[in-house]
Amino acid sequence: xxxxxxxxxxxxxxxxxxxxxxxxxxSPLQDKNFYLLSVLEQTPxxxxxxxxxxxLARIAxxxxxxxxxxxxxCKLDVACIAAAFEWSxxxxxxxxxxxxxxxxxxxxxxxxxxxxxxxxxxxxxxLEQAFVECMRGINHAIGVYGLGKxxxxxxxxxxxxDPQKPAYxxxxxxxxxxLQDDKANFDLAFSTSLRFAMEVMILNHRDEAARFEPMExxxxxxxxxxxxxxxxxxxxxxxxxxxxxxxxxxxVRLSPNGKLRDEIAAKRYRExxxxxxxxxxxxxHPNQTEYGEAIEMKRDLMLRFHIPEEAIIVDPHxxxxxxxxxxxxxxxxxxxLPFDRxxxxxxxxxxxxxxxxxxxxxxxxxxxxxxxxxLLGRTSPFDLEFLPAIESLHADPLDPLDP
Numbered sequence: 001x002x003x004x005x006x007x008x009x010x011x012x013x014x015x016x017x018x019x020x021x022x023x024x025x026x027s028p029l030q031d032k033n034f035y036l037l038s039v040l041e042q043t044p045x046x047x048x049x050x051x052x053x054x055x056l057a058r059i060a061x062x063x064x065x066x067x068x069x070x071x072x073x074c075k076l077d078v079a080c081i082a083a084a085f086e087w088s089x090x091x092x093x094x095x096x097x098x099x100x101x102x103x104x105x106x107x108x109x110x111x112x113x114x115x116x117x118x119x120x121x122x123x124x125x126x127l128e129q130a131f132v133e134c135m136r137g138i139n140h141a142i143g144v145y146g147l148g149k150x151x152x153x154x155x156x157x158x159x160x161x162d163p164q165k166p167a168y169x170x171x172x173x174x175x176x177x178x179l180q181d182d183k184a185n186f187d188l189a190f191s192t193s194l195r196f197a198m199e200v201m202i203l204n205h206r207d208e209a210a211r212f213e214p215m216e217x218x219x220x221x222x223x224x225x226x227x228x229x230x231x232x233x234x235x236x237x238x239x240x241x242x243x244x245x246x247x248x249x250x251x252v253r254l255s256p257n258g259k260l261r262d263e264i265a266a267k268r269y270r271e272x273x274x275x276x277x278x279x280x281x282x283x284x285h286p287n288q289t290e291y292g293e294a295i296e297m298k299r300d301l302m303l304r305f306h307i308p309e310e311a312i313i314v315d316p317h318x319x320x321x322x323x324x325x326x327x328x329x330x331x332x333x334x335x336x337l338p339f340d341r342x343x344x345x346x347x348x349x350x351x352x353x354x355x356x357x358x359x360x361x362x363x364x365x366x367x368x369x370x371x372x373x374x375l376l377g378r379t380s381p382f383d384l385e386f387l388p389a390i391e392s393l394h395a396d397p398l399d400p401l402d403p
Contacts, residue, residue: 018113018393022224022334028213030198033137033397035114036130037190039105046105050188055098059091059189067192071180076169081176082146085138085196092135095189100128113333113393117369135190137397138197144400145200146172152367156287156319157401160204175199201400208283208401211292212316216335219295222310223276227336230275237274237385238341239313239332240265243324243351244281244293254296255285257348259304262297264382265346266305273344277307278331280315280324282402292316317402321355322364326372327402329388342376342385349381356384368396 025031031038040046050056066084074080087095106123109115115130143149148163161168179186179195186192201207216224232238242265245257254262258281265277279301281293294314301307313335315327325345333339345355354360356375364371372392376385395403 019111022216029210032209033403034134049102053098056189063192070176078163081172085193087135096128096131099131100124114395117394138193140398141197141400145204219314223313226310235274237344238337239276239278239343240268240274241328241345242279246285253291261347262300278313280318282317282319284319319402326392329372329392332388345384
């Protein structure tokens with residue numbers, strides 16, 4: 001299997017290969033953004049160790065005191081409220097060092113693949129780096145959805161409500177009261193901040209990352225169960241990936257380009273190019289649209305072209321062409337498609353040329369930190385061959401709507 005990036009050794013000297021199966025997500029929005037923190041919460045031994053660590057126990061008390069201060073003194077001052085839950089760089093560094101000394105969670109973290117880009121680090125450094133990324137992600141969520149700071153893509157990812165308006169200020173004041181009422185459950189150093197970050201995302205209706213999860217038990221159930229029975233040597237490609245286009249106006253289920261991309265993908269499927277079509281596109285255009293593009297592309301493929309449901313995999317989370325490719329690679333790995341076989345990305349000529357352009361690879365590196373695919377060649381104006389990259393499994397909480 002072409003997963004050379006996986007053949008890395010942890011501190012115990014064992015290969016650190018992520019499990020090739022879907023993650024079990026108890027709370028998808030939190031787990032996808034802050035997987036390490038969820039593991040620490042849900043693993044009894046780790047939870048006990050976090051609670052008993054002197055440094056982490058002190059920070060937990062400091063955060064509870066900050067919550068009490070926010071409830072008593074901040075009133076409608078959103079900056080005051082946010083400050084109670086944000087973490088300073090010295091706090092993050094101090095807590096990360098303490099987290100790095102914990103035992104009993106590294107195997108789960110490596111197996112998840114959620115921090116696969118750090119698998120070359122020893123266990124302590126891996127946990128430290130994962131914790132730093134989580135806490136920076138929490139600060140980012142608080143900044144964007146609590147304070148109204150601009151995200152990377154303000155037109156589609158920004159807060160729904162204006163923190164300068166009294167209506168939202170009262171919402172945050174009420175949120176603080178709700179959290180104070182539940183303070184007995186905030187027994188870990190990161191508990192109060194994690195809960196606040198999750199709440200401000202949910203209150204802004206920015207739960208896109210959690211929608212349709214667990215996909216392998218819902219919209220992808222038929223295709224997921226079919227994977228194990230596929231005779232892969234009957235097909236030249238493992239999957240036909242179809243990136244989304246974005247709905248062009250309110251009330252429209254699927255844009256004209258989305259329909260045309262479906263048409264060419266259906267043709268490739270009927271030609272026997274691959275056993276699956278993977279459609280990728282989330283709730284993106286127009287901002288906070290009621291329609292998930294991949295869901296509508298699947299519907300279109302089934303109704304217009306009679307493609308069987310068991311042949312369609314949906315990624316209803318990607319928000320850009322970069323994450324179309326990344327999320328496709330993730331699903332290929334998680335669902336057990338052969339990761340060393342060529343895949344096909346099929347789209348209109350304009351987007352296909354864009355994916356092939358070196359500037360697209362540059363954008364991937366700037367936004368993701370890596371290129372989630374290796375292009376192998378062009379077979380038509382619509383089709384590019386590629387291999388997926390294992391780095392695609394790595395979670396990015398700085399992109400909380402699709403980490």
